Structures are given as C-alpha cells and as structure tokens.
Amino acid sequence: MADQPADLSLSVEAWLDRLAVNSPTPGGGSVAALAGALGSAVGLMALRYSQGRRANSDDDEAAIGEAIERFDKLADVLRQLVVEDQIAYASWRAAKDDKDDAALAEAAVACLAVPAAVMAAGVSLLVEAVAIEPKCNPWLRSDLLVAGELATATVRCARHNVLANAGDDEARLGDVAEADRLLERAIDLVRQLTQ
DSSP: OTTSOOOTTSOHHHHHHHHHSSSSSSOHHHHHHHHHHHHHHHHHHHHHHHTTOTTOOHHHHHHHHHHHHHHHHHHHHHHHHHHHHHHHHHHHHHHHHHTOHHHHHHHHHHHHHHHHHHHHHHHHHHHHHHHHGGGSOGGGHHHHHHHHHHHHHHHHHHHHHHHHHHTTOGGGHHHHHHHHHHHHHHHHHHHHHHO
C-alpha cells in the first residue's frame, strides 16, 4: 500500500495515518497541496451559500457563478498535485537508487515543478478570493477568509519544498526567486482579503 500514492479517495483518517508513518510520501509537498484543496473547498461552500440571495444583483449572481467555476478548477488542480508530488518523489528516489543520472535530472525538474505549481495555484486561489469577497454572503465571509489563509499556508509550505529541492544548485536560483515572488504576492493578497 505504501508504494501507491495516497490519493484523496482515502478517508481523512486513512490519509492522515498514511502521512504519519515512516515513509517519505505523502509528505510536506502533498500536505501543502491538500491545504490548498481544503481552502478551495471551504471557499466553494461560502460561494455556494452566497448564490441566490435576494440582495444579489444579476451581475452578482454571474460573478459568483464564475468564481465557483474557477474555485472548482483550482480544487481539481490542487487535488491532482497532492498525488503528483508523491509521484515526483518516487521517480526521483527510483532514479537515485538506480544511479540513472539522466532520469535523476528529469525527476529533479519535476520535484521543483510540482511545488511551484502548488504555489501558483495557491496564489490563484487568493486572487479569486480577493476578487469575490465583496459579493460573499456576510455570514460566510469568515469561511472565505479561512480559504484565503489556507491558500497562504499552501504557498508558504510549497515554498519550503522549492527551497529544499533547489538546494544550493545555482542553476535553480530562478526557481527560488520565483518562489519568493509568489510568497510576497500571497502575503499581499491575504492582507487585502482580511482587512
């Protein structure tokens, strides 16, 4: 069972049990993506409760509907990244064990690409939350804020993976600089959302 990625078809309890064992996957990268998926889900709940309110204009309804579609797509992306992070690590580990330098270099790229994608999805989630917040049902605003905070945690946590996977490889300085830029953007967005 530990050789297969821990996908989100497992119960929460089973997924947490897999996380807690002495195995490298799922690990912090999958947790970062899962935090974003949770943020998307709670944001979707807040938006779905915001639909159909008497106070909403037709424009509000359209904007909320479009935001739901975008949150839903981000949720799908983040769920997939939970698994892709585990696959990237497994590929890297296998290449390292096989002493296959070409496969190792390819796997190292994936080990940077996945957390970078997690960071980008977290920032996108924050952009969406900031944009739709004025139209959110006031009773559900706290849930949208939780979505934003989870998205920020997603970005922060995935940045740790980018830094760890880049190591001291000077060729990866661009990846580190982009991770820093995304983190700054996330911090700015969550400030906008929570003020």
